Amino acid sequence: MSAQAGLHAAFAEALAGAWRLTARPEQLAPDGDWTTWIFCGGRGAGKTRSGAEWILERVASGAARFIHLIAPTAGDCRDVLLEGPAGILTIAPSHARPIYQPSLRKVTWPNGAQALLFSADEPDRLRGPQCDTLWIDELCAMRTAQDVLDMAFMGLRLGKDPRALLTTTPRPIKPFKALLAREGQDVVVTRSSSYANRENLAPQFFAQIVSKYAGTRLGRQEIDAELLTDVPGALWHLERIEELRVTRAPERLERVVVAVDPAVTFGPDSDETGLIVAGLGSDGAGYVLDDASGRYPPEEWARKAIQLYRRYGADRIVAETNQGGDLVEKTLRSVDPSIPFRGVHASRGKITRAEPVSALYEQGRVHHVGVFGPLEDQLTSYDGSRGSSSPDRLDALCWAIHELMLGTPPGGYIKPEALLAPAADAGLGPVEFPEMASGLFALVAAGIDPDAPDDIAVVVFSFWLHGEGRTPLVVLDWDIDTLTPELMRDWAPGVAERLGELRREIRVPGFGSPVAIEPQGLGVTLYQDVQHAHSVELIGAASAEQDIVRMPLSQRVLAASGHVNAGRVRISRHAHEKTTTHRGVTRNHLIHAIAGFGVSGTEQQQVGALLAAFADGVLEVFADPRTKV
Ligand SMILES: Nc1ncnc2c1ncn2[C@@H]1O[C@H](COP(=O)(O)OP(=O)(O)OP(=O)(O)O)[C@@H](O)[C@H]1O
Ligand SMILES: [Mg+2]
Helix, strand or coil: CCHHHHHHHHHHHHHHHCHHHHCCHHHCCCCCCCCEEEEEECCCCCHHHHHHHHHHHHHHHCCCCEEEEEECCHHHHHHHHHCCCCCHHHHCCHHHCCEEEHHHCEEECCCCCEEEEEECCCHHHHCCCCECEEEEECHHHCCCHHHHHHHHHHHECCCCCCEEEEEECCCCCHHHHHHHCCECCCEEEEEECHHHHHHHCCHHHHHHHHHHHCCCHHHHHHCCCCCCCCCCCCCCCHHHHHHHCECCCCCCEEEEEEEEECCCCCCCCCCCEEEEEEEEECCCCEEEEEECCECCCHHHHHHHHHHHHHHCCCCEEEEECCCCCHHHHHHHHHHCCCCCEEEECCCCCHHHHHHHHHHHHHCCCEEEECCCHHHHHHHHHCCCCCCCCCCHHHHHHHHHHHHHHHCCCCCCCCCHHHHHCCCCCCCCCCECCCCECCEEEEEEEECCECCECCEEEEEEEEECCCCCCCCCEEEEEEEEEECCHHHHHHHHHHHHHHHHHHHHHCECCCCCCEEEECCCCHHHHHHHHHHCCCCCEECCHHHHHHHHHHCCHHHHHHHHHHHHHCCCEEEEHHHHHHHHHCCCCCCCHHHHHHHHCCCCHHHHHHCCHHHHHHHCHHHHHHHCHHHCC
16 A cells, blocks of 8 residues: 555544544434434435444444345445445445445445345345344335335344434435324434535536526425425325325236437436336226436437337337427437337327326326336426426326327316306307207117116217217217116117107218117127117127227226317207206216216216217217218
């Protein structure tokens, strides 16, 4: 060792010994017999350093013999907790420097104390081993925070005085809030803003990370280490995201997409490229699987998107092409020409796109698989007002969910006034029977109410195919009956008869009067039955079977909502009046279920025939004149 290096080492040691002198008070373990110390700090506030110093001190005093160190990823364990500028190996004095055995994921001190390294990716590995000292760095960045805590604290039971330290930038996630709520009992909390450590931070770090957040809402969290609460008017609430959070996606997903909201420029001040992976479960719910958003040059985001596409076995990449145009597709194809791609164009406002997605969360139908900090921060702070920086992750998320669950055209939810308003203020209230229609159509669905599984609904529509001027689809009549053997026998002729009556009121030049059946549950039996009843013409059953059965309820409902809100589907005064004259259980049953959908989450299961009808590929053709010549 050269004289200079030796001097340097001695100097470093002197400094390390002086941690108690250089540390700010909040970086030192408080006195008292707490079991858990939380050091809540902004970015670069000196959290990791505090943790590393605490471990060294406990090792030196003999309090720590068996230590567990936990970081978000295995890379973080090595690069941050051990070898980083504030890591244990870096700051340990030479006479007490431990040996790191990467293959064993273990660190051993000269005095025999040892630390095992764990990453939050595999909380199950924590099952079993015990410790007397636990340090978790960046808990709130862990997707599996709850599991990690459960497992880690289960193992903290060796020695006379087991203790834990959590160093983290706060985020209002449930497990963390629960810990904070114990402050004053067995938990102590110290706090620090990034600014307090400014003199020890590289100017670039300050310029890139800290300044970026200065003055923003997120800055209160990222810099000032404040626990954020809901933004009034925000479309998403963290509480709800938390309730719906899961640690694993379902084994099998019906679909997976990678959604990209590409930044068109690249540089330190350009927007981020939103890059979100989401899937659709066979339960009809959406699962947010990954957020790889960041500031990338074009080839880089294209490469990342394609990597994600492969890793998650996605079926498609969707990307917003508003700004990049063809270039977006070209960039992707330059990496892989065969990639299934769909460009989406934002023709309506961000809020119009975001609202139905947030409503899906309200209804409990989108789950985050793990924690996506920056994405969730964007979601929970976006209130639709302009001026805040571009929420690129939110945008990408919305594209993903629209692609998976909202269909095209993206529909909002059915607004009550669309169906129930007595006057046509919104231009969506009840209408008279049309004088003329291209055809009549009955749609049948069984088992529409889980509490009354034998109920069967028939909804009769008129449709109009010839361009503007008339509503494409009108709900003429509807009925709900409980299916009995007698009704079963008379059912098909009954529907035919009603169709016949309506044809006398409404002029129908060419078309027949088909009936479509939702071929699920009771519908299967009905379908077979109707095949023998020649009084009605059965259409679209094959495609209905494919389109409807494969379409999750949520998707049908949303497709339907879009049609109703857009005025492509209207309800006749006659059908509307039944919502007020029908008594008993079935009163308002169908129509209210539809109207209430999106207003009250509990109604969703009642949604039946009508909704299936709108969303059915067959009806789509009837509903939108542009799709049929
Ligand atoms: N009291 C202190 N005196 C001198 N240097 C300090 C002090 N506290 C922290 N530092 C140094 O400041 C730098 C940043 O600290 P550290 O990495 O611990 O912050 P952090 O909060 O973990 O940051 P990040 O948010 O990036 O994880 C490190 O080089 C660390 O050694
Ligand atoms: Mg750190």
